[in-house]
Amino acid sequence: xxxxxxxxxxxxxxxxxxxxxxxxxxxxxxxxxxxxxxxxxxxxxxxxxxxxxxxxxxxxxxxxxxxxxxxxxxxxxxxxxxxxxxxxxxxxxxxxxxxxxxxxxxxxxxxxxxxxxxxxxxxxxxxxxxxxxxxxxxxxxxxxxxxxxxxxxxxxxxxxxxxxxxxxxxxxxxxxxxxxxxxxxxxxxxxxxxxxxxxxxxxxxxxxxxxxxxxxxxxxxxxxxxxxxxxxxxxxxxxxxxxxxxxxxxxxxxxxxxxxxxxxxxxxxxxxxxxxxxxxxxxxxxxxxxxxxxxxxxxxxxxxxxxxxxxxxxxxxxxxxxxxxxxxxxxxxxxxxxxxxxxxxxxxxxxxxxxxxxxxxxxxxxxxxxxxxxxxxxxxxxxxxxxxxxxxxxxxx
Numbered sequence: 001x002x003x004x005x006x007x008x009x010x011x012x013x014x015x016x017x018x019x020x021x022x023x024x025x026x027x028x029x030x031x032x033x034x035x036x037x038x039x040x041x042x043x044x045x046x047x048x049x050x051x052x053x054x055x056x057x058x059x060x061x062x063x064x065x066x067x068x069x070x071x072x073x074x075x076x077x078x079x080x081x082x083x084x085x086x087x088x089x090x091x092x093x094x095x096x097x098x099x100x101x102x103x104x105x106x107x108x109x110x111x112x113x114x115x116x117x118x119x120x121x122x123x124x125x126x127x128x129x130x131x132x133x134x135x136x137x138x139x140x141x142x143x144x145x146x147x148x149x150x151x152x153x154x155x156x157x158x159x160x161x162x163x164x165x166x167x168x169x170x171x172x173x174x175x176x177x178x179x180x181x182x183x184x185x186x187x188x189x190x191x192x193x194x195x196x197x198x199x200x201x202x203x204x205x206x207x208x209x210x211x212x213x214x215x216x217x218x219x220x221x222x223x224x225x226x227x228x229x230x231x232x233x234x235x236x237x238x239x240x241x242x243x244x245x246x247x248x249x250x251x252x253x254x255x256x257x258x259x260x261x262x263x264x265x266x267x268x269x270x271x272x273x274x275x276x277x278x279x280x281x282x283x284x285x286x287x288x289x290x291x292x293x294x295x296x297x298x299x300x301x302x303x304x305x306x307x308x309x310x311x312x313x314x315x316x317x318x319x320x321x322x323x324x325x326x327x328x329x330x331x332x333x334x335x336x337x338x339x340x341x342x343x344x345x346x347x348x349x350x351x352x353x354x355x356x357x358x359x360x361x362x363x364x365x366x367x368x369x370x371x372x373x374x375x376x377x378x379x380x381x382x383x384x385x386x387x388x389x390x391x392x393x394x395x396x397x
């Protein structure tokens with residue numbers, strides 16, 4: 001890999017990635033041990049704590065149940081849950097999530113802040129880093145609360161809850177990509193790419209590819225990271241081309257076009273078979289959860305006293321963990337093949353092998369990509385082929 005990196009750069013990259021490889025090897029076992037600890041020891045204490053906390057909040061804030069504005073909300077929640085008790089269920093879910101987050105907090109801070117700064121990959125201050133972590137945790141808490149109320153609430157009221165919930169959610173998954181342009185704006189500012197030669201060339205390239213889009217945006221990620229990035233977000237009328245400010249600084253116009261052409265290859269992928277399969281798998285998974293919840297209620301697992309007892313939530317988390325762990329090598333293999341095809345598509349679209357090679361080399365250097373990661377890391381579920389493999393597979397210019 002001498003043409004790609006100097007020996008000093010390669011040593012730096014290996015030092016940067018080595019902790020990530022150690023975490024990749026140890027992480028699944030640590031996650032499994034923590035989940036088993038939760039199921040074997042902590043479910044009952046955390047549930048008692050949640051019930052006590054909910055009772056305390058009820059005593060202090062019970063007046064909200066009769067207040068003119070908030071009473072409609074409490075009435076709707078009680079009806080969905082079937083009876084009072086949804087507050088304790090939500091608190092139990094939040095307590096379990098908070099416990100796991102606190103256990104991993106030192107590791108997450110070290111990897112996401114300390115290690116990134118040590119190797120010059122992050123530009124965040126302690127304050128902005130903490131703010132982003134809190135914001136992400138609050139978003140996760142909101143999503144978890146909605147999951148608890150939606151899934152467990154329906155399961156307590158409807159025997160075919162898995163079908164009632166699964167079908168609309170599956171349909172939502174089919175069109176969820178339309179929301180992609182708005183998610184990253186929660187963390188980074190975006191603004192339109194100014195008029196000029198680069199914007200004109202991107203528009204011309206998309207016309208050549210017969211890809212419609214709403215806008216070309218510049219995402220200001222340099223406030224947090226030194227990595228360069230380009231991607232397409234959304235679908236149909238919401239599709240946007242997003243270039244971060246680092247890529248505009250580090251790459252020439254030809255190289256930016258090569259990156260956009262690669263991302264355009266993903267637009268032309270056949271996504272519907274995978275989306276339909278994912279939607280069907282979601283409904284099947286919810287049915288399997290229904291069987292699991294019924295078995296838990298009949299056996300009294302983890303102190304469960306009725307069907308859809310919230311104390312089964314850590315068991316559901318364990319099931320999802322095992323499914324993801326099993327599926328990731330398979331999904332990673334498909335993803336790497338899609339990346340290879342996107343590379344081939346970009347070369348057909350631009351016909352500029354030299355610019356594409358330069359783009360990959362600069363991206364590898366700026367993003368400190370390991371050109372030859374351990375094979376087990378690749379097979380474990382890497383979404384992209386190793387950068388050394390991608391460069392070596394390019395045809396001669």
